[in-house]
Amino acid sequence: MYFAVLDSCVLFPMYLRDTLLCMSEAGLYVPRWSQEILDGATRNLVNTGRLTTTQAMRLEGRIKEAFPTAIIAVPDNIVQLMTNHPSDRHVLAAVVAKADIIVTSNLKHFQYQDLAPWQIKAKSPDEFLTELYNLYPQQVIEVLQLQSQSLKKPPMSFFELLELLSREAPRFTSNIKSQT
Numbered sequence: 001m002y003f004a005v006l007d008s009c010v011l012f013p014m015y016l017r018d019t020l021l022c023m024s025e026a027g028l029y030v031p032r033w034s035q036e037i038l039d040g041a042t043r044n045l046v047n048t049g050r051l052t053t054t055q056a057m058r059l060e061g062r063i064k065e066a067f068p069t070a071i072i073a074v075p076d077n078i079v080q081l082m083t084n085h086p087s088d089r090h091v092l093a094a095v096v097a098k099a100d101i102i103v104t105s106n107l108k109h110f111q112y113q114d115l116a117p118w119q120i121k122a123k124s125p126d127e128f129l130t131e132l133y134n135l136y137p138q139q140v141i142e143v144l145q146l147q148s149q150s151l152k153k154p155p156m157s158f159f160e161l162l163e164l165l166s167r168e169a170p171r172f173t174s175n176i177k178s179q180t
């Protein structure tokens with residue numbers, strides 16, 4: 001079972017966030033994040049005009065309610081020990097969650113030499129989802145089918161969902177399309 005810290009940049013795109021969270025709900029991995037990571041995601045959703053402040057607060061509340069054990073407290077003294085890019089030290093500090101992986105679209109801020117002492121790896125959402133698919137192919141397809149069936153505004157087919165996900169996870173979606 002993977003424990004994965006989800007960076008704010010992968011919680012920002014709606015369909016990617018929903019896919020990652022649906023995979024967790026299906027028991028394929030355990031998510032972790034700090035309040036600062038959640039704040040970054042909701043702040044960017046508001047700043048880009050995708051959500052109002054009220055909608056962002058509601059989203060954060062639903063995420064916390066659905067994943068009550070995902071949030072971790074990150075002590076300031078841990079953040080100060082990190083050597084990766086200063087703007088993402090709070091993400092690496094999430095090692096206090098005993099995570100195996102940081103899922104981020106910002107890999108350049110998580111270099112090997114900064115991660116190695118903490119025995120954690122950074123992976124793109126594409127790499128992470130592909131790995132989940134390789135481990136649990138049938139479950140991943142079932143999760144995506146259920147996710148697409150639950151979408152009402154707008155309604156979306158399985159393949160339309162894959163098309164949207166291909167922006168953030170092209171290899172993952174290509175693998176699935178070739179098998180279905």
